Amino acid sequence: MDVKKPASQENLNGDESESQISHLALDIGGSLIKVVYFLRSNGSGGSVDDSGKKSDPVLEGRLHFAKFETSKINDCLEFIRSKNLHLAVNMLWRQAFSRQYAFEDIYVLFICLQIKMNPGFRHHDASASDKTLIKATGGGAYKFADLIKEKLGVVLDKEDEMDCLVTGANFLLKAVHQEAFTYVDGQKEFVQIDQNDLYPYLLVNIGSGVSMIKVDGDGKFERISGTSVGGGTFWGLGRLLTNCKSFDELLELSHQGNNRVIDMLVGDIYGGSEYSKIGLTSTNIASSFGKAISDNKELKDYKPEDVARSLLRMISNNIGQISYLNALRFGLKRIFFAGFFIRGHAYTMDTISVAVSFWSKGDAKAMFLRHEGFLGALGAFVSYENHGLGGLKTHQSVQQFAVSETYAGKKICCLVNEDLNDNESIDFGVAFAA
Ligand SMILES: Nc1ncnc2c1ncn2[C@@H]1O[C@H](COP(=O)(O)OP(=O)(O)OP(=O)(O)O)[C@@H](O)[C@H]1O
Numbered sequence: 001m002d003v004k005k006p007a008s009q010e011n012l013n014g015d016e017s018e019s020q021i022s023h024l025a026l027d028i029g030g031s032l033i034k035v036v037y038f039l040r041s042n043g044s045g046g047s048v049d050d051s052g053k054k055s056d057p058v059l060e061g062r063l064h065f066a067k068f069e070t071s072k073i074n075d076c077l078e079f080i081r082s083k084n085l086h087l088a089v090n091m092l093w094r095q096a097f098s099r100q101y102a103f104e105d106i107y108v109l110f111i112c113l114q115i116k117m118n119p120g121f122r123h124h125d126a127s128a129s130d131k132t133l134i135k136a137t138g139g140g141a142y143k144f145a146d147l148i149k150e151k152l153g154v155v156l157d158k159e160d161e162m163d164c165l166v167t168g169a170n171f172l173l174k175a176v177h178q179e180a181f182t183y184v185d186g187q188k189e190f191v192q193i194d195q196n197d198l199y200p201y202l203l204v205n206i207g208s209g210v211s212m213i214k215v216d217g218d219g220k221f222e223r224i225s226g227t228s229v230g231g232g233t234f235w236g237l238g239r240l241l242t243n244c245k246s247f248d249e250l251l252e253l254s255h256q257g258n259n260r261v262i263d264m265l266v267g268d269i270y271g272g273s274e275y276s277k278i279g280l281t282s283t284n285i286a287s288s289f290g291k292a293i294s295d296n297k298e299l300k301d302y303k304p305e306d307v308a309r310s311l312l313r314m315i316s317n318n319i320g321q322i323s324y325l326n327a328l329r330f331g332l333k334r335i336f337f338a339g340f341f342i343r344g345h346a347y348t349m350d351t352i353s354v355a356v357s358f359w360s361k362g363d364a365k366a367m368f369l370r371h372e373g374f375l376g377a378l379g380a381f382v383s384y385e386n387h388g389l390g391g392l393k394t395h396q397s398v399q400q401f402a403v404s405e406t407y408a409g410k411k412i413c414c415l416v417n418e419d420l421n422d423n424e425s426i427d428f429g430v431a432f433a434a
């Protein structure tokens with residue numbers, strides 16, 4: 001494809017082929033593979049600054065996000081291979097998504113990056129693909145390393161999963177305007193993050209399993225707890241109990257259900273009364289799924305939507321409670337919940353928020369992240385910077401961006417163009433300034 005460059009553009013390293021860029025990072029989890037890739041925009045790479053002076057070359061492009069079920073890893077690898085994302089290939093962003101892949105979701109035109117290349121930085125060379133290192137995190141970076149080498153001919157450069165989650169969370173909280181929000185009484189309210197007062201916080205990542213991480217700064221963290229009752233439990237048990245064929249179908253079902261049909265409430269035990277002495281109202285759940293022991297019913301006698309609702313409530317409530325207890329252990333007031341279990345689902349967020357608020361007597365706050373599922377992959381992507389890529393420096397001409405924060409010693413400017421809609425599809429710009 002012909003690339004029309006602005007007159008100001010120069011080759012970054014004096015070699016046309018090496019001015020092409022496609023950075024890819026993977027987070028291969030127990031349930032889902034998250035893919036983040038940067039593609040250079042048409043004609044980016046200008047090297048004249050606002051005042052007309054020659055400056056460092058700049059690449060502009062976009063970060064794209066996609067996810068696949070881990071069980072369909074071959075679809076993911078085929079997607080990467082067919083788009084040559086593992087190589088240094090230019091202009092891929094222009095190609096139509098002409099083939100259908102079983103990707104779960106794809107976010108395109110998502111983040112615009114302006115990247116100032118360090119002098120001496122050399123891109124991946126397509127002809128040396130056997131030496132190409134792709135940043136990858138999550139258990140699958142170990143489990144599937146050989147398969148990926150075989151199918152794509154690339155070696156995975158493994159990054160620690162917890163490191164990546166924290167890096168991704170810090171990156172989003174500092175760089176992205178309106179990233180965090182509370183969800184109370186059906187209302188989403190964005191939280192203004194004060195960079196100077198971000199730490200410490202508790203990061204609860206609800207993937208297949210749940211990790212709880214106390215974050216004290218950039219790269220400063222401790223995984224203080226976890227639970228195996230997480231997103232995998234909801235989807236696994238839910239699938240068995242309802243015969244749902246997809247996670248989204250199960251979520252949708254839960255939306256329509258009534259948990260009181262199956263959950264035993266305090267009122268069911270107390271003849272309709274509350275137990276106010278210990279702070280329980282009559283509608284508080286006394287025992288999740290507890291009614292099923294006395295109803296003399298079979299599974300088929302319950303509506304799948306009621307089962308899905310009880311299950312979602314039980315798991316969300318439990319995670320909210322364990323999270324709060326861990327926050328209490330370390331005196332943490334802010335808890336950020338992430339991971340693809342949440343899926344921006346109102347009932348999930350509401351249950352977690354209520355659990356945190358109930359147990360903390362309103363003292364602690366549950367907050368959610370708009371890019372909930374991509375923390376690890378973003379962390380792996382950002383880690384290119386830490387380990388030799390050296391390219392993710394930024395261009396000064398980003399003053400037009402609305403938000404300007406400091407991240408890892410660098411100035412990051414970011415603009416949210418549109419509000420996040422219900423599909424969590426978002427269009428915004430990010431730029432880094434040196
Ligand atoms: N389309 C989907 N298919 C399967 N699970 C989904 C889907 N969408 C959301 N989920 C939920 O998200 C969870 C996976 O979340 P996430 O991708 O954050 O974790 P993971 O990286 O796969 O897991 P882990 O970190 O424990 O290895 C699933 O267990 C499920 O509850």
Ligand SMILES: CC(C)(CO)[C@@H](O)C(=O)NCCC(=O)O
Binds near residue numbers: 030138209210211
């Ligand atoms: C094992 C991991 C870290 C893999 O992502 C995750 O699934 C998890 O945190 N599970 C919970 C394990 C536990 O702490 O009980």
